[in-house]
Amino acid sequence: MPGLVPGIHDFLFLGQDVDGRDKPGHDEAGIAGVVMTYIAKPKFQHPGLPKNDLGFTHRDYEGKVSTLCAGCGHDSITASIIEACYELSIEPHRVAKISGIGCSSKTPDYFLGNSHGFNSVHGRMPSVLTGANLANRDLIYLGVSGDGDSASIGFGQFAHSIRRGVNMTYIVENNGVYGLTKGQFSATADRGSKSKKGVMNTDNAIDLVAIALQLGATFVARSFSGDKTQLVPLIAAAIRHKGASFIDVISPCIAFNNHAGSTKSFDYVREHNDAVNRLDVITGREAISVDYAPGTVQVVEQHDGTRLALRKLDADYDPHDRLGAMTFLQKHAAKGQVVTGLLYVDPDADDMHAHLDTVETPLNRLEAKDLCPGTSALEKINASLR
Ligand SMILES: Cc1ncc(C[n+]2csc(CCOP(=O)(O)OP(=O)(O)O)c2C)c(N)n1
Numbered sequence: 001m002p003g004l005v006p007g008i009h010d011f012l013f014l015g016q017d018v019d020g021r022d023k024p025g026h027d028e029a030g031i032a033g034v035v036m037t038y039i040a041k042p043k044f045q046h047p048g049l050p051k052n053d054l055g056f057t058h059r060d061y062e063g064k065v066s067t068l069c070a071g072c073g074h075d076s077i078t079a080s081i082i083e084a085c086y087e088l089s090i091e092p093h094r095v096a097k098i099s100g101i102g103c104s105s106k107t108p109d110y111f112l113g114n115s116h117g118f119n120s121v122h123g124r125m126p127s128v129l130t131g132a133n134l135a136n137r138d139l140i141y142l143g144v145s146g147d148g149d150s151a152s153i154g155f156g157q158f159a160h161s162i163r164r165g166v167n168m169t170y171i172v173e174n175n176g177v178y179g180l181t182k183g184q185f186s187a188t189a190d191r192g193s194k195s196k197k198g199v200m201n202t203d204n205a206i207d208l209v210a211i212a213l214q215l216g217a218t219f220v221a222r223s224f225s226g227d228k229t230q231l232v233p234l235i236a237a238a239i240r241h242k243g244a245s246f247i248d249v250i251s252p253c254i255a256f257n258n259h260a261g262s263t264k265s266f267d268y269v270r271e272h273n274d275a276v277n278r279l280d281v282i283t284g285r286e287a288i289s290v291d292y293a294p295g296t297v298q299v300v301e302q303h304d305g306t307r308l309a310l311r312k313l314d315a316d317y318d319p320h321d322r323l324g325a326m327t328f329l330q331k332h333a334a335k336g337q338v339v340t341g342l343l344y345v346d347p348d349a350d351d352m353h354a355h356l357d358t359v360e361t362p363l364n365r366l367e368a369k370d371l372c373p374g375t376s377a378l379e380k381i382n383a384s385l386r
């Protein structure tokens with residue numbers, strides 16, 4: 001997918017604002033010097049493409065052609081999301097993908113082209129997703145964000161959506177910089193790491209995985225954009241999990257954060273990656289992948305019957321122990337190691353709707369009489385509050 005078109009920064013001066021959107025007043029065909037912000041993919045599909053249970057091919061889970069820089073880690077995450085949704089045989093119209101602003105937040109345009117999508121405001125994805133989820137609990141919610149979007153401007157929003165237990169898969173495509181606005185350090189950049197121009201970051205880093213654990217997320221994982229074998233089953237398991245699932249994906253920005261001195265570069269993460277487990281997701285119907293060694297597998301039962309098979313590398317790592325996960329993370333961080341894998345899961349988790357005891361039926365399917373029960377019902381409620 002990458003490499004077909006120029007990087008995003010080639011477009012920025014060509015009639016677009018800093019978010020990569022067309023400047024007001026410019027139509028899609030473009031005026032002098034304006035380039036379209038997307039390229040649609042041809043609809044043609046080879047008849048021999050493999051199909052999933054629903055008869056869909058991978059192409060049915062793709063979106064537009066990416067306009068990110070060729071080699072951007074975010075494009076690899078897009079490929080993993082497509083793969084996970086294909087393997088789970090998800091009906092695309094049942095997915096709502098919601099994002100903020102940034103190169104990472106542009107990616108929902110490149111996958112699940114037949115799903116619902118909303119590209120919101122910088123740092124505001126979590127509240128938009130929470131509202132959509134409250135209105136229609138029947139959809140599968142994918143929150144896609146960046147480290148700037150979630151750890152800087154949207155830090156409060158991130159925290160509240162996690163602590164509320166919104167049923168979602170929240171993915172942060174973490175490159176340690178504001179890629180879209182040309183590489184300023186974000187709040188996840190490690191103290192002491194260097195920018196492309198050699199400037200040292202003197203601020204302490206926010207570890208979103210540690211925060212998600214502390215705030216009560218019931219599925220917490222970290223992975224690396226270049227490790228599809230680990231990332232695809234993690235995304236699939238997060239989608240099947242009921243509750244707030246959070247995945248921090250280290251995703252090198254090849255334009256501004258892939259040099260010596262960066263702790264989010266391909267080379268650094270490869271050298272310091274310590275996987276706690278290897279996993280496959282097995283749905284009730286059939287195995288998504290059979291690539292696991294018998295005898296070294298721990299099966300985690302999810303409340304909906306989904307089984308998560310963990311292949312443990314650390315004999316004593318227990319993904320059911322929140323406190324243990326927090327300690328494990330800090331211990332390894334102190335050694336400069338990036339822990340990846342499924343760090344914590346609560347298989348019996350509840351979500352926000354259970355906490356609030358909301359009505360089962362999505363609001364858009366309720367009748368007017370259910371939504372507005374009339375004056376006498378209102379009088380009763382008012383009386384009970386006096
Ligand atoms: C309210 C507001 N403030 C600032 C900006 C400018 N801005 C756009 S994207 C961005 C940072 C994006 O960084 P990140 O979320 O890490 O995404 P990346 O591009 O690195 O994938 C900023 C500061 C904006 N669009 N809106």
Ligand code: SF4
Pocket residue numbers: 007008067068069071072073074103104175179180252253254255256
């Ligand atoms: S995150 Fe970096 S590599 Fe990716 S599109 Fe943005 S500037 Fe390019």
Ligand SMILES: [Mg+2]
Pocket residue numbers: 102104146147148173174175176177178179186
């Ligand atoms: Mg970023």
